[in-house]
Amino acid sequence: MGPAEVRIAAFGGSLRAGSLNxxxxxxxxxIAEPLCEISRLEIRDLPLYNQDLDPTxxxxxxxxxxAAFRNAIDAADxxxxxxxxxxxxxxxxxxxxxxxxxxxxxxxxxxxKPVLLAGASPGPAGTGRAQLxxxxxLHSLRALALVNDLQVPFAHSTITPxxxxxxxLELRIGELLRELVDDARAASAADLVGRYRVPPATA
Amino acid sequence: MGPAEVRIAAFGGSLRAGSLNxxxxxxxxxIAEPLCEISRLEIRDLPLYNQDLDPTxxxxxxxxxxAAFRNAIDAADxxxxxxxxxxxxxxxxxxxxxxxxxxxxxxxxxxxKPVLLAGASPGPAGTGRAQLxxxxxLHSLRALALVNDLQVPFAHSTITPxxxxxxxLELRIGELLRELVDDARAASAADLVGRYRVPPATA
Numbered sequence: 001m002g003p004a005e006v007r008i009a010a011f012g013g014s015l016r017a018g019s020l021n022x023x024x025x026x027x028x029x030x031i032a033e034p035l036c037e038i039s040r041l042e043i044r045d046l047p048l049y050n051q052d053l054d055p056t057x058x059x060x061x062x063x064x065x066x067a068a069f070r071n072a073i074d075a076a077d078x079x080x081x082x083x084x085x086x087x088x089x090x091x092x093x094x095x096x097x098x099x100x101x102x103x104x105x106x107x108x109x110x111x112x113k114p115v116l117l118a119g120a121s122p123g124p125a126g127t128g129r130a131q132l133x134x135x136x137x138l139h140s141l142r143a144l145a146l147v148n149d150l151q152v153p154f155a156h157s158t159i160t161p162x163x164x165x166x167x168x169l170e171l172r173i174g175e176l177l178r179e180l181v182d183d184a185r186a187a188s189a190a191d192l193v194g195r196y197r198v199p200p201a202t203a
Numbered sequence: 204m205g206p207a208e209v210r211i212a213a214f215g216g217s218l219r220a221g222s223l224n225x226x227x228x229x230x231x232x233x234i235a236e237p238l239c240e241i242s243r244l245e246i247r248d249l250p251l252y253n254q255d256l257d258p259t260x261x262x263x264x265x266x267x268x269x270a271a272f273r274n275a276i277d278a279a280d281x282x283x284x285x286x287x288x289x290x291x292x293x294x295x296x297x298x299x300x301x302x303x304x305x306x307x308x309x310x311x312x313x314x315x316k317p318v319l320l321a322g323a324s325p326g327p328a329g330t331g332r333a334q335l336x337x338x339x340x341l342h343s344l345r346a347l348a349l350v351n352d353l354q355v356p357f358a359h360s361t362i363t364p365x366x367x368x369x370x371x372l373e374l375r376i377g378e379l380l381r382e383l384v385d386d387a388r389a390a391s392a393a394d395l396v397g398r399y400r401v402p403p404a405t406a
Contacts (some may be wrong), residue, residue, distance in 0.1 A: 048295065052218070095295040
């Protein structure tokens with residue numbers, strides 16, 4: 001990897017086979033490949049979050065899937081989350097993955113890093129409500145959600161299980177990924193990770 | 204069980220041993236016992252949510268823990284959720300449990316049922332931010348979050364691992380549980396479950 005190469009980690013998608021968000025994530029990874037070093041992370045092997053198994057908190061053995069996920073986010077300059085919306089909010093499995101990289105406070109693998117939010121829904125909402133909750137969650141970790149994000153409503157008309165993608169959507173994903181890569185490069189150059197990993201002064 | 208008996212299901216708590224919220228849930232169950240038929244549900248055995256394993260959606264085998272959890276919520280007149288707050292929001296495991304009772308749309312095991320929200324934190328927030336997200340999640344399911352809820356900040360001073368509980372907190376938990384039982388009885392008498400389990404007319 002050359003010194004200018006930006007590393008992006010991507011995760012999310014629902015766990016079901018043939019998920020719209022899984023297909024969207026496949027496309028995003030494909031479109032990202034010429035732009036950066038992209039790695040797709042799997043969240044289905046993470047156990048339910050338990051502080052006793054958190055390597056930053058407990059004394060227990062860290063599950064291998066947890067260590068791998070933390071290391072991959074830690075090594076990235078920026079992150080993309082492609083998630084469905086369940087019950088107007090973040091799916092349990094997506095939040096569970098974030099919980100595993102949420103400690104220690106003010107010094108998490110996500111702190112100081114740009115994050116692109118994307119999601120697709122069969123109905124009209126396009127996962128926008130889940131993304132609002134994600135923005136608040138990421139802000140608590142001092143991660144830097146990009147101002148621009150992607151909602152894909154009525155996704156059956158633009159994303160097909162056989163791998164089809166609407167051309168306008170293909171272009172938009174490319175634009176957003178270039179923003180993410182640019183922001184991740186800038187954040188790395190400015191050492192935002194180091195700057196944000198400072199606990200606040202207490203009274 | 205007599206005809207006037209109200210059935211309350213309670214779940215939550217974090218998965219770690221000695222959790223403040225686990226101890227708070229223990230106390231709430233104890234205080235509820237003279238007021239209603241209370242059952243404490245375990246969420247740690249639920250797998251990560253996967254639509255392919257959802258008995259209302261997929262064709263796969265429903266995990267036994269999922270069937271038991273759904274049946275217990277289905278049989279309850281009201282629900283209590285005692286959850287920590289992670290990253291200003293709902294913990295992954297708590298949301299994961301709700302995901303398993305979030306379908307079919309407009310006809311979930313939670314629809315039309317009163318829900319009491321409670322939580323404890325070692326710091327100042329008392330889980331209030333997680334409860335705001337929970338209120339929105341529950342509203343999407345047409346569950347009826349009680350207007351009153353319980354935040355316990357600085358919980359190490361009022362809840363001790365050896366089973367101690369601040370007397371004022373004991374009284375407040377009792378008041379809220381009586382509200383929950385009264386609301387659950389009224390909701391059952393008014394058949395709110397039946398009334399809310401009606402899909403909206405579409406244009």
